Amino acid sequence: MSPLRLSELSAPGSAPGLLQRLPLGGRQIRLILSVLPVLAIGAWAALDWEAMRDGAARLASADPVWLCVAVAFTALCSVSAAFIRQGALPERLPPGQLLASQVAAGAANHVLPAGLGAHAVTLRFLQRRGIPLARATASLALYSLVKPVARGALILVFLLAFPDTLPTGQLLPSGETLLLITGGVVAALVVAAALIKFVTPLRRPLLSFAGTALTDARLLHSRPSRVLALWGGAAALPLFQAATLAAVGASLGIALPWTHLIFAHLAASAMVGAVPAPGGIGPVDAALVFTLIVFGTPLTLATAAVIGYRVINGWLPLLPGALILSSLVRNKVL
Structure with missing residues (x-):
């Protein structure tokens, strides 16, 4: 068997040639890849079955109308993500x-941390559409x-619009925390600059990537339709996610205004959104419970709302997302 060159791997349409070199045929490989997402979701459900059961039991006594509203907001999250993706590309x-x-990316995002699952699915989709790797990246x-950036702007808008009604004092980071955050950002910038300057093999690809990104960003911001899709979708996505939590809270009878519930979600996701957990599960949930308690919600009710939110926003889309992911793989869209 002759060695496979890198150019063959990166060229569009090279997957059939690669599959022919494997012991299994292309059809068998696609079948395996289409089944893996469903198996991964099933394994994850088995490991976290207790949370699934408790969340479903708590939602059984909730107002079904508000739960349907929460499901609708969750569906709109995928629409918003699609708008952002389109706004980030000229094509x-x-x-x-x-x-x-x-x-499908939403389902994959619950398997790999830090959004890697969603980015991997989207990158494959863009490459199948003929988008060069540098531009897709x-x-x-x-x-x-x-x-x-859009989430931070929304938080600022809430703070300016409701300065006296939002109990934000306990949510603001301390001076030591701000110092640590600033130090982390400065350290990351220094490391990036050092890599570009001293690691010669990385200099050209990094500078090429930066040049492509800046060129595309300027081009996109010269087109009003792309600006609207990019920034409108980026603002709508966290609002729809937060509205899902607010609708679940309303279904359970939480006596908080929607402005408080939406701001609680924005603040919690901003506090721990960078923690590399699959789908944000764990850190974001704990931060949501904390912010709801700070806003005056009893612990048991706050926990029930967050469990219900996770079931609707996280678990409910998994099965259709995994099935769609499998279908896209079978039909060679991915």
Whole structure:
């Protein structure tokens, strides 16, 4: 068997040639890849079955109308993600396939930490659409950048609009925490600069990536439709996620205004959103319970709301997302 060159791996349409070199045929490989997401979701459900059971039991006594509203907000999260992805690329993507890829990416995001699952699915989708690797990667970077910026802008808007009603005193970081955050950001910038300056093999690809990203960003921001899709989707996504929590809280009878519930979600996700946990499960949930308690919600009710939120926003989309992911693999969209 002749060795496989790197150019063959990176060239579009090279997957069939690679599959022919494997002991199994291409059809068998695609079948395995299409079944793996469902198996991974099943294994994860078995490991976290107790949380699934408790959450379903608590939601059984909730108001079904508000739960349906929460499900609708969760569905809109995938639509918002699709808008951001389109806004991060000059090329027009097929809307139906783009939306399906983001539903599938949501399922993959619960398997790998720090958004790697969603980025991997999206990167494969873009490459199958003929987008060069450098531009596809630059779009992923832009997607990752605009989300926290938009969330920070929303938090600032809430603070300016409701300065006297939001109990934010206990949520503000201390001076030591701010110092640690600032030090971490400065250290990351110093490390990046040192890599570019002293690690010669990395200099050219990093500078090339930065140049591609900046060029595409300037081009995108010269097109109003892309600006609206990029920043409008980036602002809508955290609002829909927060509205899901607010609707679940309403279904359980939490006596807090929606402004408080939405701000609680924005603050919690901003505090621990960078923690590399699959789907944000764990750190974000703990931060949500903490912020709800700070806002005056009893512990048991806050815990029930967060469990219900996780079931609807996290678990409920997993099965359709895994099935769509398998279908996209079988049909060679991914």
